[in-house]
Amino acid sequence: MVNITYDDSGDLNWFDPDSGEVVVYNLGDIAWVISAMALVWIMIPGVGFFYSGLLRRKNALSMIFLSVAVLAVVSFQWFFWGFSLAFSETGSAYIGDLKYFALKGVLERPSIGSTRIPSILFCIYQLMFAAITPMLAVGAFAEHARVAPILVFVFAWSTLVYDPIACWTWNSNGWSFVLGGLDFAGGTPVHISSGTAALAISVYLGRRRGYGTERLAYKPHNTSYVVLGTVFLWFGWFGFNGGSALSANLRAVQACIVTNLAASVGGLTWMFWDWRLERKWSAVGFCSGAIAGLVAITPGSGFVGTPAAVAYGFLAGTFCNFATQLKFIFGYDDCLDIFASHAIGGVIGNILTALFAQRSVAGFDGFTVIPGGWFDHHWIQLGYQLADSTAGFSYSFVMTSIILWIMHFIPGLRLRCSEETEVLGVDDAELGEFAYDYVGLDAELGAHLPHSGTGPGGIGADVPALGAVGGGREPQHTHSHVQLGNRDSSSESGEKAS
Template sequence: MLSSNETSSCINTGDTTWVLISSILVLSMMPALAFFEAGLLKSINTVSLVTQIIGGTSILSVMWHLIGYTLVFGHTYAGVIGSFSNILMLDVPYDDCSRHSPNIPAALFGFFEMMFAAISPLLITGAFAERLCYKAFILFIIGWELFIYYPVAHWIWGDGWLNKNFEVQDFAGGIVIHTTSGVSALICGVILGQRKDFDKYNGEFPPSNLPLAALGGALLWTSWFGFNAGSALQSGALAVSTVVTTQRAAVTSGVVWLIISWIRHKPSATAVLNGVIAGLAGITPASGYIDPQYGAVIGVILGFASYLSIFLFKHKLRIDDALDVSSVHGITGIVGSLAIGFFGQKSFNEDGRDGLFFGSHSPYLLGVQAMAVVVTGSWSAIITIILLKLIDKSVGLKVSFDDEIGLDEGEHGEQAYEWRNSIIEPQITEQQIHSIIRGSVSHHIQQEQRRLSLIAPPTMTNPSLNRRINVVHQTSKLEETL
């Protein structure tokens, strides 16, 4: 280790500062995701979502420190998975760089990548929300991380076969994160089945707290700049172009969703929130490889693709993906990953390649991207099916208590909102109803009498005041009757 006043010559302090900030921004996506999902789902399942996401973040972060980093970025075993050379993150220096992070400390790179590993399976909570029991949830995210995220991340971002043999491009996780989680979300929706009243609401359940969802969506939007631009691992021109590309795709996709919702019925807050998230997710893989001008074009495509896919999955196939993760993240992740094959420009990233529209107009990159999407999507689907079947046989998948109680009470014994207590109290008696009415009437009479006492005595020339006094007298008789 170097002394406290020394740094390795490879470390750039500006780049290090930017990646530190980006890491913290990505960490804030965890509570943002909890707020976003809780606001769009039933209030009686709020605690469940918070516990799943915050508890899941903690578990997945511990896993990353124990074995995750080394399985993803360790030296490869036949291009399939990393070695155990950095188990417990041993020999990962804080004062020197690595082959994966040439300008920042290797430990910071590991910390930044931990955030991606933590949030990836948590995106699927929006698909199986309000149905999966907590034991099954814990087993699922652990299995998903071990058998889907770690291998796929190694294949594309580590020394794996898709990277070394084909140079598959995924700047910030369109394939590694959004394609895999989106495919898994669709499988979860199929296997877990529909929630109660799915047909009543045609799959579009009313949100319980739109301001909370908007707060979560705004935090996700802000954090996404660290998610995408932080993946540049530097604070220069590449980070700037990535930020601009990300914003253009997000807002154009949001406008598409807003217009469609307005044409169908009325301009919807839920729609524009989902539209922005769809644009953010979809531009993730391409954000560091394309001209920002094309970010807007891709954003329009992402908006239409994600919105229309909901009609296919939810309204035609009747799959209950609660918050449309398969469309907002999965379809957009696939579209954005393929978009690199068309719009990629080596001039914006020396590690990239020219797509079909640039350079020699070669279709090679498009073919490679399509192959990677098919391989990783298929792998994610197969492993998800196996995981759900095994968990169902061991601890069961779905909750078994009354839907009206909710996961908060049934699974965690806690409530998000105190007013829920009034719902589970015994039915109010007739005597209590009369008592409440008498109290309200008495309070009204007392207020009127105090008000009238401040006004001059009634006269024949003040009929309005006389009428008010008569009303008070009549109300007093009503109180005596009660």
């Protein structure tokens, strides 16, 4: 029986047999962090819907599926050893040990994150951060990677990349934490690590079929999904940043205020930058800017005042917008602009936190004490933030590349899919299911297949259907000679004509 009682106010009391003291857990704090945990959970399928809407429809389901599959893989990894590697108190400055292997001993004791909540609550809250981070990076696999190896990659990446960076950032033994780095909710562990991993994945996989041609110059197939995913992310980010206070207090409220403001300014800024080019008010542009603003404010959300959120949103909406052109300059195929939005946005957020962090804002919770940033004349804070950002950036890129190339030479774990899968679509080739219905394939693969009232390939069909030949979003209405299986459309037409 757990040694738990309730006092007259209804708060949870735990008697520590080692120290002889009573630890008090306020039920309001517990309730808020449980709610924040659920809010961050909804962000994970939100990423899936956001990514899905930006892709071609023949790959739409794969990203939604991966969002929940990645959550499942990381949930097991976190139980198995992830939480211990990140947050065991007896670990090193780089990575934890296996003190909490299989969550042994993780229950009612005060958490390493805050003595105001029990360890088991901190564990499941941090699980959501651990799960959304690889999902952000997995978007770089879109449209040209195999599903099963992706899930193996996620387990390995969470262990070798996310857990060490989370340890050095948030564990009380971590080198960046001890140095004095400020990262309230995951600028480096979540965004820089995932964005840089996406860059490494893009470089490793190479370009998709048709890169540089009109076949890949497509617009998002479902803008409603893009908006829906943004709504889930924006909604959940209140738990992401506000919940990181680990208590229902004024600091949590302040984090929510700056989160909403940075997202709003970021969305408007990106939208206006896009308007100057096409004179169109882009919903996708607004959503991209809102997420850039959310990414940037993440590390500083518990340290900066409300006016600073305007600067976070504007600078993130500007720099992340222009950073989307880097893929054309350097020739890598990051189809969802993950590096531009998350890695660049995370670096911007870390740097701005060095400038705008205030000890008075951190003290909104009544007990946190920091030297502050440049607003408090603590000039060295910029050096700390740059060191943390550079370490996270370089470590994630190098280690992700190592994981990818090791898997490359293990039979069955090579990540790049075949050209046939790219043409057919990952949904059909890997999942055997579709985001919408079978009609979507008519436009993609109906070219030169016998067509009847029952659709392409129907019994008794004798009319060749026209459709896309090589994976473009729109059908290519040509009569080119294309071999599909054992049928040649040109010879078949000739036989019928004769």
